[in-house]
Amino acid sequence: MPETNLRSATRYGTRPTMKDVAARAGVGLKTVSRVVNGEPGVTPETERRVQESIDALGFRRNDSARVLRKGRTASIGLVLEDLADPFYGPLSRSVEEVARAHGALLINGSSAEDPDREQELVLALCARRVDGLVVIPAGDDHRYLEPELRAGVATVFVDRPAGHIDADVVLSDNFGGARGGVAHLIAHGHRRIGFIGDMPRIHTAAERLRGYRAAMEDADIPVADSWMSLGVTDPERVRRAAEEMLSGPDPVTAIFAANNRVTVTVIRVLAEQTRRVALVGFDDIELADLLQPGVTVVAQDAAAIGRTAAERLFRQLDGTLVTPERIELPTRLITRGSGELPPAD
Amino acid sequence: MPETNLRSATRYGTRPTMKDVAARAGVGLKTVSRVVNGEPGVTPETERRVQESIDALGFRRNDSARVLRKGRTASIGLVLEDLADPFYGPLSRSVEEVARAHGALLINGSSAEDPDREQELVLALCARRVDGLVVIPAGDDHRYLEPELRAGVATVFVDRPAGHIDADVVLSDNFGGARGGVAHLIAHGHRRIGFIGDMPRIHTAAERLRGYRAAMEDADIPVADSWMSLGVTDPERVRRAAEEMLSGPDPVTAIFAANNRVTVTVIRVLAEQTRRVALVGFDDIELADLLQPGVTVVAQDAAAIGRTAAERLFRQLDGTLVTPERIELPTRLITRGSGELPPAD
DNA sequence: CCCGAGCCTGACAACGTTGTCCAGGCTCTA
DNA sequence: TAGAGCCTGGACAACGTTGTCAGGCTCGGG
Numbered sequence: 001m002p003e004t005n006l007r008s009a010t011r012y013g014t015r016p017t018m019k020d021v022a023a024r025a026g027v028g029l030k031t032v033s034r035v036v037n038g039e040p041g042v043t044p045e046t047e048r049r050v051q052e053s054i055d056a057l058g059f060r061r062n063d064s065a066r067v068l069r070k071g072r073t074a075s076i077g078l079v080l081e082d083l084a085d086p087f088y089g090p091l092s093r094s095v096e097e098v099a100r101a102h103g104a105l106l107i108n109g110s111s112a113e114d115p116d117r118e119q120e121l122v123l124a125l126c127a128r129r130v131d132g133l134v135v136i137p138a139g140d141d142h143r144y145l146e147p148e149l150r151a152g153v154a155t156v157f158v159d160r161p162a163g164h165i166d167a168d169v170v171l172s173d174n175f176g177g178a179r180g181g182v183a184h185l186i187a188h189g190h191r192r193i194g195f196i197g198d199m200p201r202i203h204t205a206a207e208r209l210r211g212y213r214a215a216m217e218d219a220d221i222p223v224a225d226s227w228m229s230l231g232v233t234d235p236e237r238v239r240r241a242a243e244e245m246l247s248g249p250d251p252v253t254a255i256f257a258a259n260n261r262v263t264v265t266v267i268r269v270l271a272e273q274t275r276r277v278a279l280v281g282f283d284d285i286e287l288a289d290l291l292q293p294g295v296t297v298v299a300q301d302a303a304a305i306g307r308t309a310a311e312r313l314f315r316q317l318d319g320t321l322v323t324p325e326r327i328e329l330p331t332r333l334i335t336r337g338s339g340e341l342p343p344a345d
Numbered sequence: 346m347p348e349t350n351l352r353s354a355t356r357y358g359t360r361p362t363m364k365d366v367a368a369r370a371g372v373g374l375k376t377v378s379r380v381v382n383g384e385p386g387v388t389p390e391t392e393r394r395v396q397e398s399i400d401a402l403g404f405r406r407n408d409s410a411r412v413l414r415k416g417r418t419a420s421i422g423l424v425l426e427d428l429a430d431p432f433y434g435p436l437s438r439s440v441e442e443v444a445r446a447h448g449a450l451l452i453n454g455s456s457a458e459d460p461d462r463e464q465e466l467v468l469a470l471c472a473r474r475v476d477g478l479v480v481i482p483a484g485d486d487h488r489y490l491e492p493e494l495r496a497g498v499a500t501v502f503v504d505r506p507a508g509h510i511d512a513d514v515v516l517s518d519n520f521g522g523a524r525g526g527v528a529h530l531i532a533h534g535h536r537r538i539g540f541i542g543d544m545p546r547i548h549t550a551a552e553r554l555r556g557y558r559a560a561m562e563d564a565d566i567p568v569a570d571s572w573m574s575l576g577v578t579d580p581e582r583v584r585r586a587a588e589e590m591l592s593g594p595d596p597v598t599a600i601f602a603a604n605n606r607v608t609v610t611v612i613r614v615l616a617e618q619t620r621r622v623a624l625v626g627f628d629d630i631e632l633a634d635l636l637q638p639g640v641t642v643v644a645q646d647a648a649a650i651g652r653t654a655a656e657r658l659f660r661q662l663d664g665t666l667v668t669p670e671r672i673e674l675p676t677r678l679i680t681r682g683s684g685e686l687p688p689a690d
Numbered sequence: 691c692c693c694g695a696g697c698c699t700g701a702c703a704a705c706g707t708t709g710t711c712c713a714g715g716c717t718c719t720a
Numbered sequence: 721t722a723g724a725g726c727c728t729g730g731a732c733a734a735c736g737t738t739g740t741c742a743g744g745c746t747c748g749g750g
Contacts, residue, residue, distance in 0.1 A: 030699075058491070066738075068736080070705085070737085073409070089429040092429075093429040105454060106452070108453060110441060127406050127407070271635060286632070292637055374706095409706080416735085
């Protein structure tokens, strides 16, 4: 009874299946499958009839069933910290582009820097049977991923290494970048240089701090505790931290801001100062060149990081890649003025 | 033979199923299902045995199979133009937050402003049987969505209305915002005001242009063709357009930049001018307050737009919502200096 | 005229889960 | 002590698709 099928197909909330299409076209179920998937072995005339039914019923293949049968979902998951952060936009975009080139869709979620939420998200993605995962870790223990890795879920960590498991990592040379940025300030005559960064439990923050210390040590400059502020990111506390190191008994003449959010706040604080204080920031920020002075930064290439990670992911899926590796991408110092100001005591 | 099950379960690329877990725990398949889903009717002792098997095998429920059986995927799709655009980051984030609150995951894709790609993406998402779609349309004909809507896929369009179908839309008051922004310039004494915007086939661009014209007409100012530049967005052409309207025979004393990308380029051009030219931009940009002068903008609330759209989506899914509606969110004029400069002839 | 080859086509099982339904064992009461 | 009712657990079908395999048809050659 084709009429019944038609009615059930157009009833709200019900979708036509291949069975419905087959019934309407008066062919077998498998023939419809062949047409839908462009498999050979169907007469043009039969194909036409099937296609007509498909269009008439508005049939759309159910990929859930397909996945169940085939095993691959053609989708990959991206877990990052916050989509609204300007660093992750381009990263996410470049991951998506690579995914698209491989015919895969991108599912993404934000961990909000919360390890539990990261795990919850990752496992939800695994339950959907994503073929691969790109993870910007919030937590530092990823042993919960072991069964997934064994099951063949391709995984690449980004921006920070995985904890307690052996997996691919793609990140910036945070240590080298920070060291270079601070050395740049030292080269312009600064000795009292402040550092404002995130909690050292975050890998990037720790590495950048290490770079700062290394650069100071290279120049034989002992670091005063009052020059360092760790674990502050919210604008209010960054502001206080900056003001303190500028007004203390041993005031800094330059500040190294260890990420883009910190940099932005520090710029605001410095704009209010009468004294000219030098600034180098980690991460580029938009319009940095239009400010007075332009903001000198150590820039990461977010798009390149995303692209590299995604490409490795698909090479894992190809089977081209077996041994986990750690890939460090170089950073680039962009001088625009704020980092070249001389010390003003 | 539990040993066989165990081996097959840990073989690379194969995952344990509920059957494997059941065999290992010595219970029935359905009992495992009950434990996994927290259904009642399982003795604590049995539950413990099952849980132990789950942990030992690293079992993870296969949501594809679940979806196939239940019909709902607990995921929604978001199709936007470009994730890297600062306007879409917060929007995407707020959509994700609402989705999360409803226990759904977010799948997103970028259309790159290409109608074919938009359709391809949307249909791919429908094939995955997402429960709902949030679409920032690139094309202007969405009749291809009719079968999906009939099938009960909740759909909300954002930023621009759908073409040729009746669906929910959430957008900013582009017309009113632009009109207000231009009126603000007029109120500060400007009469020769330039307009640089996107192709009028894009709804937002057309509306903002209409707002510009309306404000000019309200003030009885005839608009010269040379003051308007439509359909340019790439920096090079925006730059040329701006320079032309600043140097022509009838040079403008103020510019209304109809979106954030245009605004940024115009700022660069104006910074090179000796003459002080007023500027109002549509869309806020980061650090706008730190520039000299601060940039006056007509700001949209991207997060509110995303939240509103996603909430409507889930209300559609609840059944609370039936009739499609058009929701316009107000914009906000933020004065920072550039829009308050007097005309300099 | 018959037979084999080759091409279309369709019946059927399987993917892993959940909903339905029933069986068996237990407790409690008359 | 027997019957009723409850609680736990399991067998089975179904979701919509794809892979396997076999059957029927046509065509050409012997």
